[in-house]
Every structure is written in structure tokens, then in C-alpha cells.
Amino acid sequence: MEISVKLPPSFSFSKLKGRGVWRYSEAIAGNYRKVITINEGGTPLIKGKVGEVYYKFEGANPTGSFKDRGMTVAISSAVNEGYKIVIAASTGNTAASAAAYSARAGLRIYLVLPKDKVAIGKIAQAVLYGATILEVEGSFDVGMKAVMKLYKDMGIVYPLNSFNPWRLEGQKTIAYEIAEEIRVPDFVFVPVGNAGNIYAIWKGFTELRDAGIIDKIPRMIGVQAEGASPIAKAIVNNLDTPQFVENPETIATAIRIGKPVNWRKAMKAIKESQGTAVYVSDSEIVEAQKELARTEGIGAEPASVASFAGYKKAIQEGLVDKSSEVVIVLTGHALKDPDSMIKSSARRILVNPDHLENVILGDLNAGN
Numbered sequence: 001m002e003i004s005v006k007l008p009p010s011f012s013f014s015k016l017k018g019r020g021v022w023r024y025s026e027a028i029a030g031n032y033r034k035v036i037t038i039n040e041g042g043t044p045l046i047k048g049k050v051g052e053v054y055y056k057f058e059g060a061n062p063t064g065s066f067k068d069r070g071m072t073v074a075i076s077s078a079v080n081e082g083y084k085i086v087i088a089a090s091t092g093n094t095a096a097s098a099a100a101y102s103a104r105a106g107l108r109i110y111l112v113l114p115k116d117k118v119a120i121g122k123i124a125q126a127v128l129y130g131a132t133i134l135e136v137e138g139s140f141d142v143g144m145k146a147v148m149k150l151y152k153d154m155g156i157v158y159p160l161n162s163f164n165p166w167r168l169e170g171q172k173t174i175a176y177e178i179a180e181e182i183r184v185p186d187f188v189f190v191p192v193g194n195a196g197n198i199y200a201i202w203k204g205f206t207e208l209r210d211a212g213i214i215d216k217i218p219r220m221i222g223v224q225a226e227g228a229s230p231i232a233k234a235i236v237n238n239l240d241t242p243q244f245v246e247n248p249e250t251i252a253t254a255i256r257i258g259k260p261v262n263w264r265k266a267m268k269a270i271k272e273s274q275g276t277a278v279y280v281s282d283s284e285i286v287e288a289q290k291e292l293a294r295t296e297g298i299g300a301e302p303a304s305v306a307s308f309a310g311y312k313k314a315i316q317e318g319l320v321d322k323s324s325e326v327v328i329v330l331t332g333h334a335l336k337d338p339d340s341m342i343k344s345s346a347r348r349i350l351v352n353p354d355h356l357e358n359v360i361l362g363d364l365n366a367g368n
């Protein structure tokens, strides 16, 4: 299901109040007697040191990923519709976010996770927020299928994944924030997993364009990890439908997804914006994570930094010009996946605490 939103003729950024997702409540479909919020959204758009590159740092959300934008709307909708039990399949970030917002709303939550394939920070969050964790053998797709079946069979359980269109109503506010701050970049790079977010961002820009608030929409560039890239490969090979991946594999566990439920919406967003897609290898993701941290001071988890790796690849392949204005959406905080960070090369030296100067003088003498 797609939700169509037409902005009221009176809509103007200058009249909006508050900050975050609900600043754009006029643009969010649905009526909410009660809003469940933890002050999500309003994330920084950080100007890069070189060129016209901006990083939209979604790691600054309450649970450390963009999912919070969708969860505030989906959970508010669940509460307003009278649900008491919610469920989500997850590679980790949806789980952390859903667990936090359910706790805030007083709902009971079940999370279906691929056993041993979720980054430790995200499992820890789900545990802390008090969710019931149901583990399945196999990939995220196994859990996703099970949740969709349960939703059909058992109407009393509200699904929190992004096939639920209210999730995407919240996530589209990434576009509203970008447009309010810098109007329309030439390109927006987005990591793609279950494929809801790229569509949501495109939907946001499209609504603003249709209302005459902006004059064009940016070209949407989807980035997938090579071992889990059905959509990117379909786009690159000019196919109308993706070939799903039975056993997706990548270190970017958040986007380790072989059968994205929103593939149609994502391909529509990419095609209608005249965008494209790229896929990046695990080593390109690892390098990009380190480069972003060590040159820009921004820590993003591997799936999140796939967008930056994709930007670098798009420059190399001549898909994007270095002088273009680009927004790179960094979807999740580095702290989500400490194992990925600790693998980066580091200088760790056991020292005599009375003679720290030896290291510094040694470096200076060596010309470092």
C-alpha cells in the first residue's frame, strides 16, 4: 500500500514549529489523538571538508538510527488503533527502535531476529528496552516471511516493519529536513536493505515538488552490499525485477537482506528520479568506514557507511561529478556495531607511564 499525501496550499517551512519528525505533522498522513515520541529526527546535516558533500547523520536519533523516524509514526498509529501487541523482523536497528518506542507506549513487543547475525549493540538495546527476542536460523528474510504470515493469520498483532506505510511516512521527513536546510541537492545516496527508506526519502521530495516548495527532486542513488544486492544488480543490468538472493552475506549485517519487501517501491523511486544504484564490496565498506571516521570525524556502522562507499564508487565510475551537490545519508551510529570498529588498524602501545614523551619524541624523530 502507498499513502498519497498532498500538502495544504498554506504549507511553508517558515511557518513550522518545533523540531524533528513532528515539525512536519501537516505532511504526515493520519490523525493522531496521542503521539508517541522520543524527540526523533532533527538530525545534523554535516558539511564535508571537501566539495559540496553533506552527511545526513541519522546516528543522532534516540536509538541511533533512522528507524526512529518511522517508529514514532507507526507506534502512534498502533496506539491510536488500539493495538496492545506489536512485532517486527529485524537485522537489528528496527528491533532496537521498535523496542524503545513500544516501551514508551506500554506495548508488548516480539522481535524476530536472525540468530547470531545481529550486531551486539543492537541486541543489547533490544534487551535493555525489555523486548521478547525470537531467534530464527537463516537470514532476516526467514523472519520477515514469518512476520508477514503472522500478521495475515493473527489480526491482533501490529507489524512494525516498513511494509507498514506509516513507517515510511515518518522516514520521509529526512527529505523535508534536507529541503528545509539546503533545498535540493543533485544526488542523495542511501544504503538499501529492505528498501523502504530510499522510497520514503524520494516520496518526501516528491510531495514538496508537487506542492511547489522545491522545483525538482534529487536523483536517488541506492547502494547495496555486493553479497546482498538484488535491487542494485537489477538496476545495473536494466532488469524490471530483481533476482532475490537466497543466502545474502555481508559484514554490513543491517542490510544483509536477500528479498527486500519494498523492492518495487525502491525501484520506482530510483527510476522516477532518474537515479541509479551501485553495489560495494565488504572491503570497500570497511575502508569507507575508516576514511569517514578518520577524515570527517563521523562514526557510522558498516551498513550506514555503504552510502559513502557508494558515493566513492560513483565518482570512480563517472556516474557523479566531484563538483555535484550530494547528500550522503548515514543511517546508523558506529556504536551499534563495536566489533566492526575494533577491527580497524590502531596504534595501541604499552607504555611506561613516567615516560609518555618517549613515544611522542620517537614519532617526531621518525618524522611522523
Ligand SMILES: Cc1ncc(COP(=O)(O)O)c(C=O)c1O
Pocket (backbone or CB within 6 Å): 065, 091, 093, 094, 162, 191, 192, 193, 194, 195, 196, 197, 198, 254, 255, 301, 303, 304, 331, 332
Ligand atoms: C543502518 C541501516 N542502514 C540502512 C538500512 C536499509 O534501510 P531499508 O531497509 O529501508 O532499505 C538498514 C535496514 O535495513 C539499516 O539498519
Ligand SMILES: N[C@@H](CCOP(=O)(O)O)C(=O)O
Pocket (backbone or CB within 6 Å): 067, 088, 089, 090, 091, 092, 093, 094, 095, 140, 160, 161, 162, 163, 193, 194, 196, 254, 255
Ligand atoms: N535493517 C532493517 C531490516 C528491516 O527493515 P524495515 O525497515 O522493514 O523494518 C532492520 O534494522 O531490521
